[in-house]
Amino acid sequence: MADRALRRRCERILADLGLPDAAGVRELCDVLAGRQGRPIHLIGEHLPTSSPCGLAVRTERFDVVFYEAGTSRMHQEHIIRHELGHLICGHLTAPVLDAEASRLLLPDLDPSLVQAVLGRTDYSEVQEKEAEMIASLLLRRSVLARPRPAATEDPVLNRLHHTLIDPGGR
């Protein structure tokens, strides 16, 4: 699939959801949870090095997004947006349970409740591209909605703004 077609499709998916532009990741989770009628919990964990740095888990009653706690906030938010991308695109409909991941990550969660545990390696390449595109579109929307900071105010945000919004600008 051409990247432009992928992008258009992902933009349409987000537009159909009617997500608020300014949403931070927690607000996004709340809105998505409302849309799908199922709570989404965000849990920061020190994930095993062999596992991906994010993981979306679907149970009968709720979804959980695990993200690596031992990394920068910006990276954490990217991981969360990426995993939300999988949720948004419906990648979690297939009931795939990785018993190993379940034992490592969800020792307190009754395995019979878990309908799907998918790590990065379990997704197809197209699904990964979709989730990554959703993640970057969500980031772009959240940055766009913020007031443009003064150059000295927040160099990171400023650079992000420059890269995402105005790549050809000053």
Ligand SMILES: [Zn+2]
């Ligand atoms: Zn992924």
